[in-house]
Amino acid sequence: MGASPKQRMSAVERRIQALQxxxxxxxxxTIAKQVGYADGAAAQKAVDRAIEESIARGHEDIDTIRTREVLRYNRLQAAHWGxxxxxxxxxxxxVLKCMAGRERLLDLAAPKKINIQAQQLGDEILAVLSDAAGDDVAHGAAP
Structure with missing residues (x-):
């Protein structure tokens, strides 16, 4: 028979305490004595497992993390909306901070305007540089 949810939670809490x-x-x-492991080797194993679990949580899919955070903003906003x-x-x-956080996470802000003239000027400069490089190659100059 497996461990009960309460026992599993206790094990997780112990691993976290051991890691801390x-x-x-x-x-x-000393960790073994303070947290209740049989010996130092068991404490080390618990710490190693806690580190592995922490790393695994860090590799979650970014969309999953983003969705969870948006749901937290929604819940917090709902609690204060009234x-x-x-x-x-x-x-x-x-509420406004929740809205701003959701906007940032979901990239809902209106796109920033760019100066079209600056973009055109940049394109013209690149064209001139490209032509100049072509002339150098045509006349045998080293690039």
Missing amino acids: LHLAGVDYR KAVKGDTKASEI
Whole structure:
């Protein structure tokens, strides 16, 4: 029979605590005593597993991470929306920050205008440089 959800959570919490102690410079034998592992080797194994889990979480698909963050913004905004529309300034600030965060994550901002004349000038410069390079090659000059 497998471990219960409560036991699994306890194991995760212990690994996190062991990792925190390890990062603080505590030796494995002391970690084992403080967190409740059989010995230093078991504590080291727990720390290694916690590091692997942390790395795996860091490699999540960016779209999955973005979606989760948008859902968090939605939930936070929903929690403050009622107060915001009734005039609560603090709630309004939170709602606006949620909206701005979602805009940033989903790249919803209107595209920035570019100066068309500057773009045309850049194209003309590139054309002149390209022609000059072609003339040098035609006359035997080294590129």
